[in-house]
Amino acid sequence: MATLTNGQVDAAVHGGAASTNGLVNGISHTHSPASCATIPMKDHDAIKLFIGQIPRNLDEKDLRPLFEEFGKIYELTVLKDRFTGMHKGCAFLTYCARESALKAQTALHEQKTLPGMNRPIQVKPADSESRGDRKLFVGMLNKQQCEDDVRRLFESFGSIEECTILRGPDGNSKGCAFVKYSTHAEAQAAISALHGSQTMPGASSSLVVKFADTDKERTIRRMQQMAGQMGIFNPMALQFGAYGAYAQVQQQAALMASVGQGGYLSPMAAFAAAQMQHMATINGLPGAPMTPTSGGSTPPGITAPTVTSIPSPISVNGFTGLPPPQANGQAPAEAMFTNGIHPYPAQSPTAADPLQQAYAGVQQYAAAFPAAYGQISQAFPQPPPIIPQQQREGPEGCNLFIYHLPQEFGDGELMQMFLPFGNVISSKVFVDRATNQSKCFGFVSFDNPGSAQAAIQSMNGFQIGMKRLKVQLKRPKDANRPY
DNA sequence: TTTTATT
Numbered sequence: 001m002a003t004l005t006n007g008q009v010d011a012a013v014h015g016g017a018a019s020t021n022g023l024v025n026g027i028s029h030t031h032s033p034a035s036c037a038t039i040p041m042k043d044h045d046a047i048k049l050f051i052g053q054i055p056r057n058l059d060e061k062d063l064r065p066l067f068e069e070f071g072k073i074y075e076l077t078v079l080k081d082r083f084t085g086m087h088k089g090c091a092f093l094t095y096c097a098r099e100s101a102l103k104a105q106t107a108l109h110e111q112k113t114l115p116g117m118n119r120p121i122q123v124k125p126a127d128s129e130s131r132g133d134r135k136l137f138v139g140m141l142n143k144q145q146c147e148d149d150v151r152r153l154f155e156s157f158g159s160i161e162e163c164t165i166l167r168g169p170d171g172n173s174k175g176c177a178f179v180k181y182s183t184h185a186e187a188q189a190a191i192s193a194l195h196g197s198q199t200m201p202g203a204s205s206s207l208v209v210k211f212a213d214t215d216k217e218r219t220i221r222r223m224q225q226m227a228g229q230m231g232i233f234n235p236m237a238l239q240f241g242a243y244g245a246y247a248q249v250q251q252q253a254a255l256m257a258s259v260g261q262g263g264y265l266s267p268m269a270a271f272a273a274a275q276m277q278h279m280a281t282i283n284g285l286p287g288a289p290m291t292p293t294s295g296g297s298t299p300p301g302i303t304a305p306t307v308t309s310i311p312s313p314i315s316v317n318g319f320t321g322l323p324p325p326q327a328n329g330q331a332p333a334e335a336m337f338t339n340g341i342h343p344y345p346a347q348s349p350t351a352a353d354p355l356q357q358a359y360a361g362v363q364q365y366a367a368a369f370p371a372a373y374g375q376i377s378q379a380f381p382q383p384p385p386i387i388p389q390q391q392r393e394g395p396e397g398c399n400l401f402i403y404h405l406p407q408e409f410g411d412g413e414l415m416q417m418f419l420p421f422g423n424v425i426s427s428k429v430f431v432d433r434a435t436n437q438s439k440c441f442g443f444v445s446f447d448n449p450g451s452a453q454a455a456i457q458s459m460n461g462f463q464i465g466m467k468r469l470k471v472q473l474k475r476p477k478d479a480n481r482p483y
Numbered sequence: 484t485t486t487t488a489t490t
Binding site: 048050051052053054077079080082088089090091092117118119122126127128137138139140141164166167174175176177178203204205208212213215217218221468 | 484485486487488489490
């Protein structure tokens with residue numbers, strides 16, 4: 001009996017020790033293990049790490065020594081822009097051993113700052129390693145609340161992997177945070193329990209707890225901001241694949257940036273890319289390099305013949321709200337691209353009023369694509385009635401209150417903004433009697449509640465410049481109604 | 484009231 005037992009124990013100890021040693025050797029010594037020295041093999045459960053905050057002048061060979069400290073590297077790749085080859089300041093790293101990854105993460109993540117960086121290095125599992133959506137955006141926090149306060153609020157719903165308060169350059173809280181749980185279910189539980197559950201002192205509304213924006217959503221947000229900064233507003237872009245269009249534009253812009261690529265550029269993308277340049281310029285940012293005169297003998301891609309065939313008005317106007325191309329097409333394109341970035345051709349008769357151009361764009365769009373327009377607009381009479389009749393109210397549930405309108409919006413602009421959602425029977429911006437200035441709020445009435453709801457859905461919170469529209473059902477004021 | 488990047 002004793003013999004048998006000993007034998008079992010010996011076998012177990014031996015086997016266990018052997019495998020443990022192998023593992024320990026693999027991770028705890030710098031680069032000695034013979035196990036994966038010649039043929040790189042990684043553990044079945046290896047973790048791919050994302051490395052962030054890397055100075056752009058460091059490439060793989062510069063980075064290797066730093067990470068080899070923690071074990072044999074299976075793969076290390078610095079991320080580069082697909083078109084320009086530009087170093088993106090981050091990398092992916094996979095160790096042969098899972099343990100090495102964990103060690104490196106513990107030792108390095110936010111523990112040191114590489115030369116020239118303002119933030120500490122990031123070493124954590126890549127997004128591709130994670131299971132599902134588990135990161136939350138938390139809004140409407142008190143600006144005094146710190147990471148620990150937020151953790152305390154969220155810890156009972158699961159294990160928190162990350163908790164960050166968003167701060168401005170001055171270090172002041174922006175009143176919102178990101179909280180990452182280890183699983184989607186935990187995140188969901190926190191949303192159910194906390195969203196809207198309380199109002200923090202000093203916050204303008206109740207606590208917001210939702211899944212953080214995806215990349216796509218962030219792109220949309222940025223697009224809205226840009227549109228706002230340009231004073232251009234066009235709801236059509238919201239309704240129709242502007243997202244996809246924008247993604248294309250980004251790609252195309254990158255293409256343009258790499259002079260000499262000479263690939264096909266759709267006129268729309270060229271047009272929009274030029275605008276992005278312009279926006280970058282007016283924002284005082286460098287923007288992607290686009291130098292029409294560079295390269296001497298090499299004509300820039302943007303002068304390719306494709307530019308002269310005029311795009312469907314949609315692409316241009318739908319996306320940017322720019323004036324429709326002139327009939328011959330050639331002149332405006334040339335004017336625009338020879339001065340590099342000017343979105344408004346000087347000779348345009350309506351150049352003085354970008355807003356008006358945007359509206360012209362909407363109509364042009366609608367006229368060109370009645371079918372598409374019909375998808376969101378139940379009733380689409382030939383030219384939409386821009387001049388509101390006498391002020392009328394729709395049935396209950398059809399009347400909207402809109403706040404945070406741009407100062408320059410009048411009744412017509414308000415109507416134009418909501419036409420895509422249905423039949424607008426009236427629109428009214430309130431005006432200060434003394435100054436004749438808009439009070440930045442107004443009312444819009446539809447002929448059916450569905451349109452009103454669709455408008456709320458799309459337009460509430462829509463960002464124009466620094467402001468966000470508030471769009472809600474008008475309060476029924478039966479009590480006040482004059483007899 | 485949505486970040487410093489994720490092939």
